[in-house]
Structures are given as C-alpha cells and as structure tokens.
Amino acid sequence: xxxxxxxxxxxxxxxxxxxxxxxxxxxxxxxxxxxxxxxxxxxxxxxxxxxxxxxxxxxxxxxxxxxxxxxxxxxxxxxxxxxxxxxxxxxxxxxxxxxxxxxxxxxxxxxxxxxxxxxxxxxxxxxxxxxxxxxxxxxxxxxxxxxxxxxxxxxxxxxxxxxxxxxxxxxxxxxxxxxxxxxxxxxxxxxxxxxxxxxxxxxxxxxxxxxxxxxxxxxxxxxxxxxxxxxxxxxxxxxxxxxxxxxxxxxxxxxxxxxxxxxxxxxxxxxxxxxxxxxxxxxxxxxxxxxxxxxxxxxxxxxxxxxxxxxxxxxxxxxxxxxxxxxxxxxxxxxxxxxxxxxxxxxxxxxxxxxxxxxxxxxxxxxxxxxxxxxxxxxxxxxxxxxxxxxxxxxxxxxxxxxxxxxxxxxxxxxxxxxxxxxxxxxxxxxxxxxxxxxxxxxxxxxxxxxxxxxxxxxxxxxxxxxxxxxxxxxxxxxxxxxxxxxxxxxxxxxxxxxxxxxxxxxxxxxxxxxxxxxxxxxxxxxxxxxxxxxxxxxxxxxxxxxxxxxxxxxxxxxxxxxxxxxxxxxxxxxxxxxxxxxxxxxxxxxxxxxxxxxxxxxxxxxxxxxxxxxxxxxxxxxxxxxxxxxxxxxxxxxxxxxxxxxxxxxxxxxxxxxxxxxxxxx
Numbered sequence: 001x002x003x004x005x006x007x008x009x010x011x012x013x014x015x016x017x018x019x020x021x022x023x024x025x026x027x028x029x030x031x032x033x034x035x036x037x038x039x040x041x042x043x044x045x046x047x048x049x050x051x052x053x054x055x056x057x058x059x060x061x062x063x064x065x066x067x068x069x070x071x072x073x074x075x076x077x078x079x080x081x082x083x084x085x086x087x088x089x090x091x092x093x094x095x096x097x098x099x100x101x102x103x104x105x106x107x108x109x110x111x112x113x114x115x116x117x118x119x120x121x122x123x124x125x126x127x128x129x130x131x132x133x134x135x136x137x138x139x140x141x142x143x144x145x146x147x148x149x150x151x152x153x154x155x156x157x158x159x160x161x162x163x164x165x166x167x168x169x170x171x172x173x174x175x176x177x178x179x180x181x182x183x184x185x186x187x188x189x190x191x192x193x194x195x196x197x198x199x200x201x202x203x204x205x206x207x208x209x210x211x212x213x214x215x216x217x218x219x220x221x222x223x224x225x226x227x228x229x230x231x232x233x234x235x236x237x238x239x240x241x242x243x244x245x246x247x248x249x250x251x252x253x254x255x256x257x258x259x260x261x262x263x264x265x266x267x268x269x270x271x272x273x274x275x276x277x278x279x280x281x282x283x284x285x286x287x288x289x290x291x292x293x294x295x296x297x298x299x300x301x302x303x304x305x306x307x308x309x310x311x312x313x314x315x316x317x318x319x320x321x322x323x324x325x326x327x328x329x330x331x332x333x334x335x336x337x338x339x340x341x342x343x344x345x346x347x348x349x350x351x352x353x354x355x356x357x358x359x360x361x362x363x364x365x366x367x368x369x370x371x372x373x374x375x376x377x378x379x380x381x382x383x384x385x386x387x388x389x390x391x392x393x394x395x396x397x398x399x400x401x402x403x404x405x406x407x408x409x410x411x412x413x414x415x416x417x418x419x420x421x422x423x424x425x426x427x428x429x430x431x432x433x434x435x436x437x438x439x440x441x442x443x444x445x446x447x448x449x450x451x452x453x454x455x456x457x458x459x460x461x462x463x464x465x466x467x468x469x470x471x472x473x474x475x476x477x478x479x480x481x482x483x484x485x486x487x488x489x490x491x492x493x494x495x496x497x498x499x500x501x502x503x504x505x506x507x508x509x510x511x512x513x514x515x516x517x518x519x520x521x522x523x524x525x526x527x528x529x530x531x532x533x534x535x536x537x538x539x540x541x542x543x544x545x546x547x548x549x550x551x552x553x554x555x556x557x558x559x560x561x562x563x564x565x566x567x568x569x570x571x572x573x574x575x576x577x578x579x580x581x582x583x584x585x586x587x588x589x590x591x592x593x594x595x596x597x598x599x600x601x602x603x604x605x606x607x608x609x610x611x612x613x614x615x616x617x618x619x620x621x622x623x624x625x626x627x628x629x630x631x632x633x634x635x636x637x638x639x640x641x642x643x644x645x646x647x648x649x650x651x652x653x654x655x656x657x658x659x660x661x662x663x664x665x666x667x
Contacts, residue, residue: 160286522581
C-alpha cells in the first residue's frame with residue numbers, strides 16, 4: 001500500500017502515532033492502525049506506538065524553561081468543537097463548546113491552553129494528565145467506533161504531541177489558533193487523511209477583493225482585484241488535507257526559511273501589484289504525510305480604478321488617439337510642443353510622431369541660424385526644451401545648436417516678465433541641466449536667481465499673477481510647477497507655495513473649477529491640477545480642492561468633448577484647451593500611479609545627459625575622472641552632478657559608476 005522507502009514508513013508511522021495519541025486511547029489507536037495499515041508489520045507498529053506513548057506522558061508535562069521571547073500577557077485562540085456527531089445520534093453535545101482567546105505565558109503549551117479554556121467555562125475533561133483527551137464535557141472517544149479528539153495548530157494537524165508546542169521553544173506564539181475537534185472516522189471527516197498525499201488548497205478566503213478566475217485547486221495563478229483604498233488583506237487558506245501545512249508569503253516564496261511567512265488570518269499590508277503566495281505541503285515543512293514537494297499558489301493584487309480614475313484613463317486614451325491622427329507637429333505654442341509633451345509623458349507617442357517633430361525642429365533651428373529661437377521670448381526655447389526632454393533628446397545639440405545658451409543672460413530670461421523665469425526653471429530641471437555661463441552678459445543667470453525672482457514676484461496675500469494685484473490661477477499654478485523641485489528642501493519656497501495653495505483653494509468655484517479674469521476655463525483647471533500633482537497633493541481627493549459640485553479633476557473633465565477639450569463650458573473643441581487639458585490629466589495620472597512627475601523627465605533622459613557628470617555637453621573621460629576625484633575626496637559634486645554620477649542607480653556614487661562610463665567610451 002505504501003510506496004516509499006522503509007525509512008519513510010517508520011517516519012510516517014511515528015508522526016501518525018504522535019498526533020493520534022494526543023486524543024485517542026492507546027487501544028483504539030492500535031485498532032486504527034490495524035484498520036488502515038493492516039499490510040504493515042504489527043511488530044513495527046507495536047514498537048512505535050509503545051515508544052510514542054511513553055514520549056506522550058513525558059513531553060506533555062515536562063518542565064519548561066523561561067524564554068526571553070516569552071509572550072507573557074498575550075493570547076492564543078482556543079476552539080473546542082463537535083461538528084460531525086449530532087445529539088440526535090447520541091452525542092452529549094454538538095457545535096462549538098469553546099471559542100475564546102486565552103492568556104499565555106512562558107510556561108504555556110498547546111495542551112495547557114486547551115485545559116485553561118475548558119476550565120474557564122467549568123467544562124470537564126479526561127485524559128490531559130496522561131497526554132491526550134479521551135473525553136470533553138461528556139463527549140467521549142468511546143462514543144463512536146472510530147471516534148476521538150484531534151487538534152490543529154493554525155489549521156494543521158501537528159506531527160508532534162500537544163506538549164511539544166510551547167512558548168518557550170517558540171513553536172507556540174501569540175495569535176496562534178488551536179482547534180480541538182471531535183472525529184467519527186479517525187480524522188478523515190475533519191480534514192486529516194493519513195492515506196492521501198494531495199498537497200493542494202481546498203480554498204482560500206480573502207478579507208477583501210474578487211478573485212479571477214474562480215478558485216480551482218488545480219489552478220495556481222490568480223488576480224485578486226481590490227478597492228483602490230485597500231491597505232491590507234487578511235488571508236485564510238485551507239488545505240485539502242490538513243495534515244499538510246499551509247504558509248502564506250508576500251512577493252517572495254521562501255519555504256526553507258522559517259519565520260518569513262504570515263500567520264493564518266493575519267493582515268498583510270499590500271500595494272498594487274503585490275503578490276500573495278500560498279504554499280501547501282512543502283517537503284521542507286513537517287507533516288505526518290509524504291510530500292513530493294508541495295504546490296505554490298500566486299494571487300496578484302490589482303487595485304481597481306475608482307470612477308474618476310476610470311474617466312481619466314478613458315479621456316487620456318481617446319484624446320491621445322485623436323492627437324496622433326493630426327499632422328506632424330511643428331514648432332509652435334499650438335499644434336506643436338505641448339502635444340509632443342503630453343503624448344510622450346503619457347507613453348503613447350509614436351516613433352513617427354516624435355521623429356517627425358524632431359526633424360521639423362532641426363529644420364526650424366537651421367533656418368533661424370541661432371540657439372535663440374525668439375528675440376524677446378525665452379519661453380520659446382523653454383517650450384521646445386520641454387518637448388525635447390519628453391522624447392529623450394538632448395537640448396544642447398539640436399542641428400549643432402545648444403538651446404540652453406540663451407539662458408545665460410538673466411535679462412533675456414526675465415524680459416517678458418514672470419513667465420520667462422518660470423518656464424526656464426521648469427525646462428532646466430527636466431534633466432537637471434547646468435546653466436551655461438557667458439562672460440559677455442550683464443547678469444549671469446543662476447538657479448538661485450530664477451527661484452528668487454519667482455518668490456519676489458509672489459503677491460503679498462499669496463499666489464502669482466501676470467499683472468495686477470489679484471492672484472491668477474493659471475500663473476499661480478505655473479509658478480508652483482516651477483518651484484516644485486525645491487518644495488521639500490527650500491523653506492522659503494515651501495512657505496510661498498503653501499500660501500499659494502491656500503489661495504487656490506479659496507478661489508475654487510463651487511463646481512470645482514477656476515476662473516481667470518472672470519471666466520471659468522479648462523486651461524485654468526489644467527494648470528491647477530498639474531501644479532497640485534507636482535507637489536504631491538491629490539486634486540481629486542484633497543479636501544481643500546473638493547467642493548460641493550466636485551473636485552478640480554472633475555471640473556477639468558467637465559470640459560471634455562469629442563476628441564479633446566473645450567475652452568469654456570459652452571464652447572466647442574479647442575486645440576489649445578485640448579493640449580493643456582491632456583497633459584494635465586497625464587500629470588494627474590502619473591501622480592496617482594507613483595511615476596515621475598510630468599516635468600521630472602530624468603526617466604527619459606538620454607545617455608548624453610545621464611553620464612555627463614561635469615555638464616560640459618559631452619560624455620568623455622573627464623566625467624569618469626571627476627567621479628574618481630570625488631571618491632578620493634579631492635573634488636566636490638553638486639546634487640545634480642551626484643544624480644548623474646550614479647549611473648547604475650543604486651543610490652550611491654562608487655567606482656562602479658566611473659568604470660561604467662569608461663566602458664561606454666570604449667564602445
């Protein structure tokens with residue numbers, strides 16, 4: 001009947017006897033073994049059962065030493081039940097007799113915990129002093145021909161005596177569940193089958209979520225879809241045969257390492273994409289039955305989109321699809337860079353769209369014959385640099401021209417007012433570009449000057465405007481976007497931005513929208529949504545931006561129309577409104593999905609930027625050399641240079657980074 005080796009047979013019988021003797025009288029156990037394993041030599045059975053009976057009495061009541069890790073004042077759950085023998089058939093009682101949490105200390109065992117739970121209610125028991133329960137509150141093992149009491153620890157029929165599982169040796173812990181159950185058929189009717197080696201889940205219960213596909217013991221991969229605000233999930237797995245252990249893990253299955261699993265029914269913190277892994281019957285775990293290796297089930301957690309998130313996703317798709325049908329973009333504030341930016345940061349831009357734009361830009365720059373694209377407006381350069389960064393192009397070499405050069409002249413940058421410094425700073429920070437120097441200009445631009453200029457132009461009551469003394473949502477939103485990279489490191493920036501956020505909240509309309517110069521416009525909503533996302537504020541959830549008629553995101557979506565967005569509520573499709581509304585939703589979508597912000601384009605930067613540590617516009621031996629000097633303590637690196645020097649993205653600058661750059665040069 002048994003196919004494994006003689007040694008396995010002996011091990012199996014020892015485990016069988018150990019567990020059964022917890023609850024069955026010796027004579028009845030012997031009959032059980034004869035009944036099930038009549039083909040095995042009785043001489044072996046008698047020797048093993050005699051050995052285990054002796055061990056039962058000794059182990060159950062041996063002295064237990066004090067453990068430093070004792071769970072004093074903690075509790076275990078004790079359940080005593082009879083779900084298989086009805087009163088109508090002669091049982092003294094049926095159902096659950098005890099279900100309570102019992103205090104444990106350093107001297108507690110599984111056996112003593114059950115005794116304590118029974119005593120707490122005045123219930124009687126017979127046999128605990130001999131190492132097994134033969135009767136509980138009048139329900140005896142002799143009441144049925146194959147009857148008796150059997151117990152599980154965390155839903156597993158243990159392969160050692162109840163007395164073996166103690167607080168002192170770490171096998172009994174706070175939060176454990178002990179379940180003592182009556183059986184009429186030597187355990188088969190309550191999930192313990194010594195003759196079945198099936199290592200499978202019978203089912204798995206989750207405290208929240210919907211499983212797909214429906215659970216089937218033969219299917220091992222599932223998706224568990226849960227609400228987007230889910231923080232944790234409690235898992236209750238049940239084995240097909242409870243003689244096998246079931247253990248639950250998160251993201252990594254480590255059956256050979258004890259203590260890496262989660263307790264049955266315990267809360268497991270989760271984020272979108274986590275994997276809950278349930279193993280059954282690993283051959284690395286103790287069991288009364290033979291295991292060929294066990295089975296591993298994987299449940300991938302998927303956060304479901306809320307109504308607004310779904311609407312955003314749908315609008316992004318429809319608008320993206322439409323923009324890609326338009327003619328190849330050229331340089332311009334409409335039908336140009338903003339479309340490129342939005343599509344690229346949405347990860348839906350096509351190669352032909354991006355390459356077509358870049359070719360048009362190169363021709364445009366050649367015709368200009370200058371790195372300065374507009375005589376008076378530095379924002380033209382800034383807008384182009386935003387598009388270039390989004391598609392992974394280096395702005396320092398476009399048809400042989402460095403489009404950063406005009407930024408050296410601070411007078412040129414701020415000639416058109418606050419717009420100039422705002423967008424210059426945004427453009428420079430897309431890749432952490434260094435500002436070129438030019439000794440011929442009257443005032444050299446620095447990042448500090450750009451930041452200070454924006455702060456100095458903040459209104460006394462908070463916020464910013466193009467002109468006048470009343471904050472404008474568009475300009476306030478743009479200024480916040482420019483200052484976002486400095487929000488957590490510059491106290492003056494944080495103070496000004498926080499004040500501006502309060503101003504935006506106060507000026508928000510009851511329907512969630514924003515008015516610029518007296519008109520509620522989609523572009524105003526777009527700039528506010530982009531700004532809030534850039535500093536980690538959810539424009540759809542933060543109470544400051546959810547009014548009785550909806551949130552800032554709801555308001556932006558309300559301007560949606562076929563193929564894009566309207567400028568005003570009573571208007572029709574508008575290209576400028578569409579481009580701004582689209583990239584604002586991209587900014588929001590990136591925020592809720594934990595991606596880089598809209599304008600933090602380091603995730604798209606080309607090698608010529610990533611590895612240009614010294615910022616000279618080229619990747620050469622000097623970049624490796626400056627890293628080596630930095631490591632030797634003979635050179636200092638700015639925060640931007642450190643970010644570029646960490647070429648392997650391991651969070652530190654090491655000789656590995658210098659070596660990597662040297663290898664790139666050899667290629």
